[in-house]
Amino acid sequence: MSNIVVVEDLVEVYAGGTRAVDGISLQVPEGEFFGFLGPNGAGKSTTIKVLSTLLRKTSGSVTIDGHDLDRDPEGIRRTIGVQSQETVVDGDLSGRKNLLFQGHLQRMQGAELQRRVEELLDLMELKEVADRKAKQYSGGMKRRLALAAALVHRPRLVFLDEPTTGLDPQSRAKVWGYLSRLNKEDGTTVFLTTQYLEEADKLCRQLSIIDRGKIVANGSPADLKEQVGGETLALTLGPTSAAGPWEPLEGLLRALPGVDKVVDVDRGLVVYARQASRLVPEIVTLVRGAGVHLESINLAAPTLDDVFLQKTGSRIRGGDLTRGAAPAPVGGVRGGVY
Amino acid sequence: MSAVQSLRDVWYVFGRAQAKFWGSPIRIFFQLFGALMFLVLFTQLFSKLADLPGFPTVGYLEIAVGGILFLNTLNSTMQSANAIVDELNTGYLANLLVTPVQRGAILLGRVLSDGVRYACQTSIVLGIAWLLGATFATGVPGVLLIYLIVVGFGVAWSGLTMTVGLATKSNETVSVVGTLLTFPLMFTSTALLPAAFLPAWMQAVTRYNPISYMSDAARTLMVSGFDGAVLLQAFAVIGMILALTWSSTLWLFRRVVG
Numbered sequence: 257m258s259n260i261v262v263v264e265d266l267v268e269v270y271a272g273g274t275r276a277v278d279g280i281s282l283q284v285p286e287g288e289f290f291g292f293l294g295p296n297g298a299g300k301s302t303t304i305k306v307l308s309t310l311l312r313k314t315s316g317s318v319t320i321d322g323h324d325l326d327r328d329p330e331g332i333r334r335t336i337g338v339q340s341q342e343t344v345v346d347g348d349l350s351g352r353k354n355l356l357f358q359g360h361l362q363r364m365q366g367a368e369l370q371r372r373v374e375e376l377l378d379l380m381e382l383k384e385v386a387d388r389k390a391k392q393y394s395g396g397m398k399r400r401l402a403l404a405a406a407l408v409h410r411p412r413l414v415f416l417d418e419p420t421t422g423l424d425p426q427s428r429a430k431v432w433g434y435l436s437r438l439n440k441e442d443g444t445t446v447f448l449t450t451q452y453l454e455e456a457d458k459l460c461r462q463l464s465i466i467d468r469g470k471i472v473a474n475g476s477p478a479d480l481k482e483q484v485g486g487e488t489l490a491l492t493l494g495p496t497s498a499a500g501p502w503e504p505l506e507g508l509l510r511a512l513p514g515v516d517k518v519v520d521v522d523r524g525l526v527v528y529a530r531q532a533s534r535l536v537p538e539i540v541t542l543v544r545g546a547g548v549h550l551e552s553i554n555l556a557a558p559t560l561d562d563v564f565l566q567k568t569g570s571r572i573r574g575g576d577l578t579r580g581a582a583p584a585p586v587g588g589v590r591g592g593v594y
Numbered sequence: 595m596s597a598v599q600s601l602r603d604v605w606y607v608f609g610r611a612q613a614k615f616w617g618s619p620i621r622i623f624f625q626l627f628g629a630l631m632f633l634v635l636f637t638q639l640f641s642k643l644a645d646l647p648g649f650p651t652v653g654y655l656e657i658a659v660g661g662i663l664f665l666n667t668l669n670s671t672m673q674s675a676n677a678i679v680d681e682l683n684t685g686y687l688a689n690l691l692v693t694p695v696q697r698g699a700i701l702l703g704r705v706l707s708d709g710v711r712y713a714c715q716t717s718i719v720l721g722i723a724w725l726l727g728a729t730f731a732t733g734v735p736g737v738l739l740i741y742l743i744v745v746g747f748g749v750a751w752s753g754l755t756m757t758v759g760l761a762t763k764s765n766e767t768v769s770v771v772g773t774l775l776t777f778p779l780m781f782t783s784t785a786l787l788p789a790a791f792l793p794a795w796m797q798a799v800t801r802y803n804p805i806s807y808m809s810d811a812a813r814t815l816m817v818s819g820f821d822g823a824v825l826l827q828a829f830a831v832i833g834m835i836l837a838l839t840w841s842s843t844l845w846l847f848r849r850v851v852g
């Protein structure tokens with residue numbers, strides 16, 4: 257399978273001096289469902305803007321479907337569909353007219369366009385409101401309309417910048433189903449960013465995690481979870497007798513056989529280990545010995561959340577990727593409730 | 595890129611702008627109302643003037659029409675800039691730019707639609723004036739020339755408001771600059787009063803004011819007849835403004851679409 261997206265050493269420095277993308281390389285094979293994850297401000301949208309010909313890159317090379325970004329941006333535009341992170345619809349026009357106009361700009365006409373527009377209105381469940389001005393739509397409806405607009409011309413490659421943000425769980429699940437079919441049945445390559453790790457886990461076959469403009473991990477969701485280590489043990493801890501941190505305990509835990517990493521989180525510690533369940537008795541002893549109150553222990557297979565925490569130092573709270581007080585791999589500054 | 599495709603792009607961008615314009619009856623109502631208000635206010639305010647010795651033989655209504663046409667157009671060019679600034683700031687323009695649509699068509703389609711808007715306003719003003727009893731000395735060909743002058747001037751002047759809009763990306767700035775220019779331009783021109791009724795220093799100023807050339811041209815077409823020299827001057831002024839303002843607009847637009 258050939259790569260439809262090839263990015264080498266891409267750098268984007270904004271006018272103010274922000275190095276939003278700091279030398280990333282990516283390859284996305286045709287037909288892939290690719291997820292681009294990262295905390296707020298990591299550089300995801302900036303990357304999409306460069307790849308979709310909107311923003312002039314500082315350096316590096318980009319080839320999309322064989323079209324070089326510098327020499328043939330026109331060719332790229334004919335290949336792609338884009339849904340931007342900001343919901344953009346023309347509020348003065350009806351949903352149907354929005355899609356028709358988008359189709360015209362994408363060189364579609366007549367009965368073929370009509371059919372496609374009706375099909376998308378159906379799929380996105382906008383049929384009943386199709387003739388109402390889009391400014392009267394709810395946020396989620398606008399979001400779905402914008403997604404439909406990105407897909408109207410059946411592009412071979414779509415860039416979707418957080419397409420499901422702001423959708424209720426039901427609509428989100430529907431959009432997932434639709435995107436999955438789009439990828440499987442039509443062979444459309446999907447380049448998606450998302451705040452929902454569950455979404456990435458479900459839909460994407462390949463992921464790249466970007467943090468502060470650099471790619472920090474690549475692989476399938478399963479690979480990445482594997483990299484984190486077999487299992488995680490989340491220890492919820494009570495306050496120490498001395499107001500001090502859990503540092504001595506952290507050191508002891510880290511020294512246990514099979515432990516990859518110990519990360520300090522809000523209300524306790526997370527232990528990453530090959531066979532974490534076997535360590536439970538020893539851990540309990542160590543915690544007791546350190547004079548720390550152990551409220552609960554939770555054993556879990558790693559999730560993408562853990563991957564995130566480990567690779568970017570950011571936690572996902574309430575579906576939101578926020579950069580918490582970075583639990584540095586060594587020692588640890590507690591971003592704490594205490 | 596084929597010429598046919600380019601024309602199609604222009605047509606679709608034009609069509610969308612028109613759909614937005616006609617889809618908002620409130621706006622059209624206010625334009626009607628605005629034109630009526632100005633015509634009635636000015637003709638009432640200055641009605642006694644026409645009795646003064648030396649005033650052209652027609653009533654003030656015919657005099658006022660020339661000025662009000664361009665007062666409306668000046669205001670209207672602000673809306674042209676506002677529309678593009680909005681599209682820039684909401685990301686709508688970015689959405690257009692990731693499609694294969696011709697960059698030039700995005701601007702041209704919009705300018706053509708603005709031209710239609712200026713023409714509609716002209717119809718409103720002339721229509722109301724006609725209902726109020728104004729006469730048209732040069733008949734249909736003269737009226738068509740009036741349309742051409744108003745639309746030409748509007749397109750040329752919108753290059754200025756668009757330059758401000760694209761440079762500052764701020765609609766407030768467009769409004770402040772636009773409004774700040776409108777009043778001095780109107781009052782230091784022959785738009786509302788023939789030159790003979792202005793103080794000497796102002797008469798001198800009116801010669802450098804493009805609005806004078808526009809309203810003089812429209813006025814002679816309304817009240818006296820075809821005056822080649824006056825018309826030629828008006829179109830020359832339009833050409834000059836067009837060249838100046840649109841070179842900066844095009845330069846800025848190119849930078850925006852990068």
Ligand SMILES: Nc1ncnc2c1ncn2[C@@H]1O[C@H](COP(=O)(O)OP(=O)(O)OP(=O)(O)O)[C@@H](O)[C@H]1O
Nearest residue numbers: 270272274276294295296297298299300301302303
């Ligand atoms: N127009 C701009 N001018 C200057 N800096 C910008 C601009 N847009 C984004 N940035 C900066 O570039 C960095 C990357 O921003 P970007 O929008 O690409 O992040 P993101 O990964 O999409 O984040 P989010 O999840 O919040 O959407 C941030 O530090 C941001 O402040």
Ligand SMILES: [Mg+2]
Nearest residue numbers: 300301302341
């Ligand atoms: Mg973003």
